Amino acid sequence: MSIMKRISLIFRSKANKALDKAEDPRETLDYSYQRQLDLLSKVRRGVADVATSRKRVELQVNQLEAQSTKLQGQAEKAISVGREDLAREALTRKSGLTSQIADLKAQHAQLQGEEEKLTLAQQRLQAKVESFRTRKETIKATYTAAEAQTRINEAMSGIGEEMGDVGLAIQRAEDKTAQMQARAGAIDELIASGALDDVSQVGAGDDIARELDAMSSESDVEVELARLKAASQPQAIESGDILSESPEKTTTEDEQK
Amino acid sequence: MIVRILGEGQYDVADDALDRLNDYDTAVESAVEADDREAFAAALTKLLDGVRTAGVPHEVDSLDESDLILPPADASIDEVRALLSDDGLIPG
Numbered sequence: 255m256s257i258m259k260r261i262s263l264i265f266r267s268k269a270n271k272a273l274d275k276a277e278d279p280r281e282t283l284d285y286s287y288q289r290q291l292d293l294l295s296k297v298r299r300g301v302a303d304v305a306t307s308r309k310r311v312e313l314q315v316n317q318l319e320a321q322s323t324k325l326q327g328q329a330e331k332a333i334s335v336g337r338e339d340l341a342r343e344a345l346t347r348k349s350g351l352t353s354q355i356a357d358l359k360a361q362h363a364q365l366q367g368e369e370e371k372l373t374l375a376q377q378r379l380q381a382k383v384e385s386f387r388t389r390k391e392t393i394k395a396t397y398t399a400a401e402a403q404t405r406i407n408e409a410m411s412g413i414g415e416e417m418g419d420v421g422l423a424i425q426r427a428e429d430k431t432a433q434m435q436a437r438a439g440a441i442d443e444l445i446a447s448g449a450l451d452d453v454s455q456v457g458a459g460d461d462i463a464r465e466l467d468a469m470s471s472e473s474d475v476e477v478e479l480a481r482l483k484a485a486s487q488p489q490a491i492e493s494g495d496i497l498s499e500s501p502e503k504t505t506t507e508d509e510q511k
Numbered sequence: 512m513i514v515r516i517l518g519e520g521q522y523d524v525a526d527d528a529l530d531r532l533n534d535y536d537t538a539v540e541s542a543v544e545a546d547d548r549e550a551f552a553a554a555l556t557k558l559l560d561g562v563r564t565a566g567v568p569h570e571v572d573s574l575d576e577s578d579l580i581l582p583p584a585d586a587s588i589d590e591v592r593a594l595l596s597d598d599g600l601i602p603g
Contacts, residue, residue: 257540258514258532258579261594265580371518378520381572389574412574415515423518426583 265418266411278399279406283390286410290383293417297376300424304372307431308365310438315358317445322351331473340465354441361434368427375423382416513569514562515577519584522566532561543591551588559584 325348332341389409393402512529515521524532535558542551559581569575582591 257536257543257591258581261582262577262580264595375518378571382574385572385574409574411576415576419515419517
């Protein structure tokens with residue numbers, strides 16, 4: 255039973271090292287209890303930290319998904335005004351976002367997993383700390399310092415193991431979260447720099463993005479115009495005629511071809 | 512006996528399940544020694560599943576020490592190596 259035995263032995267020796275040799279062994283109970291409460295608040299903070307990271311990733315996913323939807327809309331509009339080049343560009347950008355979104359969603363799932371694990375670790379530790387507190391009071395009330403040692407050792411080694419386990423869980427969660435925060439920071443920077451083509455941001459974006467945007471608002475105008483015309487003379491409108499009826503639109507297209 | 516899976520909690524495992532778990536444990540150990548990551552992940556999954564299937568959760572508010580302690584389910588081969596070294600992963 256080698257791996258299991260070896261890990262157990264190392265855990266135990268660590269827990270024993272953590273036992274302080276106080277003059278009155280009953281004092282170690284209070285000291286250990288204080289450390290347990292510290293660890294409990296540390297694991298609570300850990301849960302909150304992971305939740306913050308998870309929410310940040312959620313926000314990024316929402317941002318990129320909104321961007322993706324917008325590019326899809328722009329592609330559709332570009333096709334409807336016969337600008338296949340722009341539609342292609344919008345769809346290319348959208349496909350770049352799709353892989354980013356998938357990556358972020360995987361991170362999100364991982365963070366959610368860490369959060370659940372830490373929450374359960376917190377609940378387990380909480381239950382054991384409660385037991386320890388009761389046991390501690392009993393030991394202090396019932397036994398003399400000399401008699402107490404064995405009982406104290408029993409209580410301490412059990413909680414010591416749990417504390418080692420929770421300490422390890424916090425450390426692993428912190429490591430994972432730190433890695434993801436670095437990546438989330440990189441994505442925030444990419445969004446800020448416009449490299450992810452966040453044309454939805456005012457003042458951001460390149461020529462093609464601006465052209466897509468301009469075209470969007472132009473064709474929005476055309477659609478709105480057609481709707482108004484339809485309302486005033488419903489018999490004259492067919493959907494295919496809407497855009498060709500606009501002289502402004504036709505000029506722009508000729509120039510660009 | 513009481514078996515702890517790190518990050519998961521303690522299980523009561525009947526002694527007659529130990530032979531099978533020992534086989535899985537040997538597989539984990541040889542994968543660590545051979546630095547075979549694929550075999551390691553498969554063997555660790557089998558070992559932990561074996562404990563979860565054979566065992567029942569130990570009372571959560573008990574202060575009992577475990578007889579055996581196993582690595583977390585998502586541990587890497589390097590983490591297990593660190594767990595096995597005295598100044599490794601376990602916060603002191």
